[in-house]
Amino acid sequence: MLNCLRLVSGAGTFPRKSLSEGSNALSESNAIARKRSSSRMYMPTSARLSDDVYSRLKEDILSASLKSDERLYETTVAESFGGSRTPVREALLRLLEEGLLVRQGRAYVVSRISVSEMIDIYRVRQNLECLSASIAAETITDAELSELRAMIEAMRTAAGRRDGSAFNLLDSEFHLAIAKSTGNEVLMGILTKLHERVLLVRNSVERFLSRLENANQEHEAIYNAIRRRQSTIAVAEMNSHIQSTIESLKASGIDLVEINER
Numbered sequence: 683m684l685n686c687l688r689l690v691s692g693a694g695t696f697p698r699k700s701l702s703e704g705s706n707a708l709s710e711s712n713a714i715a716r717k718r719s720s721s722r723m724y725m726p727t728s729a730r731l732s733d734d735v736y737s738r739l740k741e742d743i744l745s746a747s748l749k750s751d752e753r754l755y756e757t758t759v760a761e762s763f764g765g766s767r768t769p770v771r772e773a774l775l776r777l778l779e780e781g782l783l784v785r786q787g788r789a790y791v792v793s794r795i796s797v798s799e800m801i802d803i804y805r806v807r808q809n810l811e812c813l814s815a816s817i818a819a820e821t822i823t824d825a826e827l828s829e830l831r832a833m834i835e836a837m838r839t840a841a842g843r844r845d846g847s848a849f850n851l852l853d854s855e856f857h858l859a860i861a862k863s864t865g866n867e868v869l870m871g872i873l874t875k876l877h878e879r880v881l882l883v884r885n886s887v888e889r890f891l892s893r894l895e896n897a898n899q900e901h902e903a904i905y906n907a908i909r910r911r912q913s914t915i916a917v918a919e920m921n922s923h924i925q926s927t928i929e930s931l932k933a934s935g936i937d938l939v940e941i942n943e944r
Contacts (some may be wrong), residue, residue, distance in 0.1 A: 732769035742882045746847045753789035808924045815866040815920040819913040826863045841894035
């Protein structure tokens with residue numbers, strides 16, 4: 683595996699884009715399909731319904747509201763949204779193409795990925811997240827730092843409630859907020875897709891509950907390094923944080939399919 687400390691040693695800054703205070707990285711990414719622009723009123727009803735179904739189902743998948751043993755059928759989804767099957771089919775196919783759903787006969791179910799695949803995803807993330815932290819230490823604004831601080835406090839509350847699903851969503855939002863602060867849309871786009879895959883497993887693995895408090899302490903260390911503009915330390919803290927999660931996954935000794943079938 684590439685050493686992310688070496689990978690980012692020559693990283694430069696990217697052109698920045700202004701961010702509105704209080705923005706939420708993962709929620710904003712997942713809300714693109716739900717945006718209401720002035721031109722939206724001229725879109726056909728079926729197109730609006732397709733976007734709405736896509737956004738609602740994607741949110742349910744990533745928040746673990748939709749369980750892996752629940753089957754989705756075009757007819758029942760169409761009935762629940764009060765529309766026809768065609769826009770529902772389009773929405774389901776989009777989620778299928780993104781790897782969030784798979785087909786089982788006529789039904790669609792939440793995609794399952796193995797812990798070994800999860801580890802591979804984390805190894806890719808490890809280098810990209812280190813790059814993100816390195817650049818963010820140079821580019822992040824005070825408003826963006828305030829957002830990160832608020833996310834850490836929200837994660838502390840979720841950890842105290844042992845609310846793994848809420849913590850996991852906030853965790854992804856924290857990492858994606860760092861990526862967004864770099865102004866690099868390519869980096870942000872890749873990490874968004876990786877985090878969506880990560881959530882499919884994290885919401886199923888009970889072992890992650892034991893890491894909530896430690897993970898948030900690691901987030902605090904990453905935040906402090908970025909706030910102090912200490913790029914090298916931010917990279918080291920991010921590298922250690924993700925490596926700890928990889929080790930936790932290796933120690934789990936379980937496969938996602940087994941978990942989902944319990």
